[in-house]
Amino acid sequence: MVTTTKKSQVTNPLLTWKKLRSTLTGTLILPDSEKYDESRAIWNGMIDRKPACIVQCADVNDVVTAVKFARKQGLLVAVKGGGHNAAGFAMCDDGIVIDLSNMKTLEVDPKTKTAIAQPGVLWGEFDAATQQHGLAVTGGAVSTTGIAGLTLGGGVGWLMGKYGATCDNLRSAEIVTAEGKILKASPEENPDLFWAIRGGGGNFGIVTSFEFQLHTVGTIIGGMVLHPMEKIEEVLKFFRTFTQNAPDELTAYAFTMTSPEGMQMAGIALCYCGEDLNEGEKLIAPLREFGPPLADLIGPMPYLQQQSMLDATVPHGQFSYWKANQLTSLSDEAIEIFKTQAPSATSPRTMVLIEHHHGAINNVTPDATAFSQRRSPYDFVIISLWDQPEESEIHIKWTRDFFEAMKPFFSAGVYVNTLFNDEGSDRVKSAYGDNYNRLRELKRKYDPNNFFRWNNNIVP
Ligand SMILES: Cc1cc2nc3c(=O)[nH]c(=O)nc-3n(C[C@H](O)[C@H](O)[C@H](O)COP(=O)(O)OP(=O)(O)OC[C@H]3O[C@@H](n4cnc5c(N)ncnc54)[C@H](O)[C@@H]3O)c2cc1C
DSSP: OOOOOOOOOOSSHHHHHHHHHHHOSSEEEOTTSTTHHHHHOOSOTTOOOOOSEEEEOSSHHHHHHHHHHHHHHTOOEEEESSSOOTTOTTOOSSSEEEEOTTOOOEEEETTTTEEEEOTTOBHHHHHHHHHTTTEEOOOOSSTTSBHHHHHHHOOOOTTHHHHOOGGGGEEEEEEEOTTSOEEEESSSSSHHHHHHHTTSGGGSOEEEEEEEEOEEOOSEEEEEEEEEGGGHHHHHHHHHHHHHTOOTTEEEEEEEEEOTTSOEEEEEEEEEOOSOHHHHHHHHHHHHHSSOOSEEOOEEEOHHHHTTTTGGGSOTTOEEEEEEEEESOOOHHHHHHHHHHGGGOSOTTOEEEEEEOOTHHHHSOTTSSSOOOOSOSEEEEEEEEESOGGGHHHHHHHHHHHHHHHGGGBOSOOOGGGOOTTSOHHHHHHHHGGGHHHHHHHHHHHOTTOSSOSSSOOOO
């Protein structure tokens, strides 16, 4: 856990800021700027941090300039890609925010089925560009999430059963190190760094370019079925059998949520990305027949539609608190606890997910990349959401209580991109699993002074 922030040490502010501004192609935002408040607002409305400055980088040179400036001034550094990290690591108090959100160049090469993207690109933008060529890579399930933080933490999504984690499809990256050097990381160049950034988050440098391997993805079968909350036990038991028999092309999540009309529901959302949609329809038939559901919203659809279907449920600026852990299995006992806890959700905006992880993402050995969470069949994720600040305590307590009750069913692992920064260093170690020691060695090599420490930190 990182709790310390360092006060700005800028000694001669006017001169210092003027000099920094004159060396940037991008924009320097200071607390007295009109744009300061909008520039420090990120996805989680609960995060209200006030940095000494925000450097909105235009290119890799700006990133180098900002890194060198931060070193000279002894400032804490936060790095912002899409700004979606729920714990709010994209913003810090008093330090410098190196904001990459304007760096949005994206090139797709349909011949080699590759894409090169800058770190400000969001999944909706990435998918729209790659889908023009009938291509895609495993990406986040919400289109406003950034490609950068998600890929560096591992990356799970609807295509993971077939095509693996997002980081499994990373071919190379360009990185600005803590010294301000620009390095390439790939299987051929700095392979140890390439290993570390595929799951090690922002610990090793600032990635200014990602090269991805893409895959052919056309029309998929996607959507969800919805049942009343009273059926939660049957839904989860059905989900268990359904997922145990699922081929790699089929990825499904069970969830609970409340409809805009206030009805509590349990559902199953899915994506079938196989070539033969008739085969997909056959596989999905039992899901449609089971219940029957209150609503069956499943059908063939463009992949882009699937990738934005959850957007409205998680708008920017809501207050949010998460707790997550992987499960060893979905036992009857785990279902019983889930059934007791989920309906007592204190906020109607809250969602609880059980994601099925299988196929390509779990077929990679856990030490092949820094992302090691590849053995558990399910990931349990509580996403509490609300919009009244005075309600925070009650919703956070409910989230923690549900999490505690599910502990007997947890495996050792937690996905790093779901961690909050109040969880302690042991939880951070659990996220990196058996790879933690190697990550520490590489941290000593690439960032011995822990310049990049405002993250799920690997202590050198
Ligand atoms: C609504 C919602 C839905 C989500 N859905 C999914 C999902 O389907 N699958 C999934 O895997 N995750 C999902 N996530 C989690 C997501 O992976 C993380 O929130 C991730 O950090 C988002 O990346 P970002 O660039 O938007 O984040 P930011 O908040 O901008 O960055 C988070 C951290 O990542 C690091 N970082 C970001 N960019 C760089 C860079 N270029 N170089 C070095 N370090 C960098 C920094 O430490 C930074 O503080 C979801 C999150 C939300 C809020």
